[in-house]
Amino acid sequence: MGKGEHTRQAILDEAFALASCVGVGGLSIGMLAERTKMSKSGLFAHFGSKEELQLAVLREAQQRFAEVVLRPAFRQPRGLGRLRAIVVNWLDWTREANLPGGCVINAAAAEFDDQPGPLRDEVRNGLLALRRTLAETVAKAVAVGELRADTDPEQFAFEMEGIYQVAQQSRRLLNDPDADRRALLAFDRLVRDYAVDSAKE
């Protein structure tokens, strides 16, 4: 629509990339104003408070995640193929989205996990929704007959999340070039354990 929406989005883009480096809590209006070549007050007016800006960044992150990771994967037919597509997209969504400093969501999760308030609620709800989506996708793979009937979808989603997190840490902090390969290895082992083929124990 108007011009306001446009600059607001431009601010959000920059805030998104900045938060990726310094964390959602590390965002500052001054720094952001400098980067966008705006005045502090002019920028501030678009959000009304710092917390609202941070919330907007978190919502932006979830939206991009859905676009970059989930949506393309959901074009695959239900089953293991779709599940694996999610993992593959997930592992490099920080490259796909503009995230020079790593996954904002995971960083925010560690940052706000014990600081009650709207920010914690936002990231919590987002991650709960992700777990639900993962579990449902697993359940469909069971329904399709590619995973064993006694598979626990939530446990499966739990372990997938773990694989993602350690992959991020290994790649970004430890500079492990094999992080993605290891993550896929772990995922394949997870799938193999629950696959119908190996049902004969």
Added chain:
Amino acid sequence: MGKGEHTRQAILDEAFALASCVGVGGLSIGMLAERTKMSKSGLFAHFGSKEELQLAVLREAQQRFAEVVLRPAFRQPRGLGRLRAIVVNWLDWTREANLPGGCVINAAAAEFDDQPGPLRDEVRNGLLALRRTLAETVAKAVAVGELRADTDPEQFAFEMEGIYQVAQQSRRLLNDPDADRRALLAFDRLVRDYAVDSAKE
């Protein structure tokens, strides 16, 4: 030795607990002085800079981790028993150590993973050392004959770290009461996959 060492340790204790809640980057001299009932300058003199204080907190964390998690586990004979003891201690070391706000190390890892400097180096070296310790423990379980000879100790350590991270997130952010149970389930599955018994494919 003298009194200086004593108050310095008292400051560090408080800083440790505080960092657990607000993160190592979120520490502030003023807040810490208030909590310890000291003057900002008096407290500051013990460290010389904020960064040095933060480094001291990270070193303290690693030391406590070694004391609370690794040392007791290493009283177990080498093999799967020792490995499992590490996991069990690890999963609730935030309760054992004084960490009201969760694992400082993981939070710092997410915080500094793309901010070069001594802080990043410290947490990186600590986590690398942990991976090494885990991998060595796995290797010993192989040597003892409890895990298959083709086990990749680094891959095993990689997956253990993932289990820990998702357990923390599930427990602290998502308030999942089953987090520890799920983590142990994942670990047992990991062990079963590499155990000599299941070598017959």
Added chain:
DNA sequence: CACTTTATAGAACGATCGTTCGTTCCTGTC
């Protein structure tokens, strides 16, 4: 007890924080 070293306090520094206010500028409408 005198003396030296160390530990702590207090005040102030410049910088930056988030936020508010009043004004100016731009944009689109009648």
Added chain:
DNA sequence: GACAGGAACGAACGATCGTTCTATAAAGTG
């Protein structure tokens, strides 16, 4: 072309940041 509304600015606010100084109080040593 006058007018209205939203968008951006510049200046300033009080608070807090990390840090530096100087001075006082305490602890350790002969």
